[in-house]
Amino acid sequence: MRDLAGGPRRFVELQRTLPGISTEQMRSRLNRMVADDLLTRSRYREVPPRVDYELTERGRALLPVVGALARWGYQWAWSPPRPGENIDIGAILRAATGLVMPRSLDGVFEIAVTHPERGRFAYTLTVGDGALDYSERPADDADARISGPERAFVEVFSEPGSRTELEVSGDEGLAESLIDVLRDGARRTTAAGV
Numbered sequence: 001m002r003d004l005a006g007g008p009r010r011f012v013e014l015q016r017t018l019p020g021i022s023t024e025q026m027r028s029r030l031n032r033m034v035a036d037d038l039l040t041r042s043r044y045r046e047v048p049p050r051v052d053y054e055l056t057e058r059g060r061a062l063l064p065v066v067g068a069l070a071r072w073g074y075q076w077a078w079s080p081p082r083p084g085e086n087i088d089i090g091a092i093l094r095a096a097t098g099l100v101m102p103r104s105l106d107g108v109f110e111i112a113v114t115h116p117e118r119g120r121f122a123y124t125l126t127v128g129d130g131a132l133d134y135s136e137r138p139a140d141d142a143d144a145r146i147s148g149p150e151r152a153f154v155e156v157f158s159e160p161g162s163r164t165e166l167e168v169s170g171d172e173g174l175a176e177s178l179i180d181v182l183r184d185g186a187r188r189t190t191a192a193g194v
Contacts, residue, residue: 001059002066004039005097006134008054017091038062067098074183080158089113089153090136093123096182097134101127105181107174110139112147125178144168144175157183 003009003017015026030053033039038059044050055063073095081087093111109125124139125132139145145168152165156179168175 001038001055001062002091002094002097004053004055004059005063005066005094006136008042008052011051011053014053017088033059063098064100065098066095067100070095070099074157078157081154087150087154089150090121090123092157092182093125094134096125097132099132099181101130101132101181102177103130105174105177107143107171108139108141109175109178110142110145110147111153112138112145113150113153114148115150127178142170144170144172144178146175146179 003014009017011027011030014030015021015023018026030039030041034041034053037056039053040056042052042054044052070092089111090113105127106129107127109127111123111125112120113123114120121136122138124135124137124142126135126139127133146166148166152163155162155164156166163176163179166179
């Protein structure tokens with residue numbers, strides 16, 4: 001569910017975001033989710049064959065549950081990564097789709113993460129009416145931009161107040177608030193009375 005929050009994905013893209021799951025196990029889970037009307041499956045007549053999965057309205061209704069799990073994870077399970085452990089910043093941002101966001105945070109944000117081996121990834125987070133919308137693309141109309149190496153974003157989630165190596169442009173106060181809400185999840189949104 002988390003990995004489809006930003007829109008449709010191909011089967012092979014989902015495999016990349018879920019390392020360690022066998023092809024057969026993933027196919028079985030996706031088929032079950034289609035049968036339960038949580039996803040749609042679109043097959044295209046291409047060579048090689050292409051299959052896309054997308055959340056249905058019923059599936060999107062589960063995103064607040066994903067957000068609740070993200071809040072729990074941020075508060076209770078997050079720790080600095082172990083040596084050699086990979087952290088997917090995109091997955092953290094996708095999980096944030098279900099978080100309740102303070103209305104004071106309304107705006108468009110571009111998050112640009114540079115991975116040492118995989119290159120640069122850009123994400124757009126649009127916050128409005130207490131909800132967060134996520135997409136994997138640059139934001140031409142961003143109110144605030146936050147960029148830096150992957151290790152700097154990992155540090156933000158590991159060490160409260162840390163902003164080492166992150167570059168912020170545009171509305172810096174808005175960017176700082178977004179970072180705090182993403183990092184602190186439930187504690188901040190609950191304290192703000194949202």
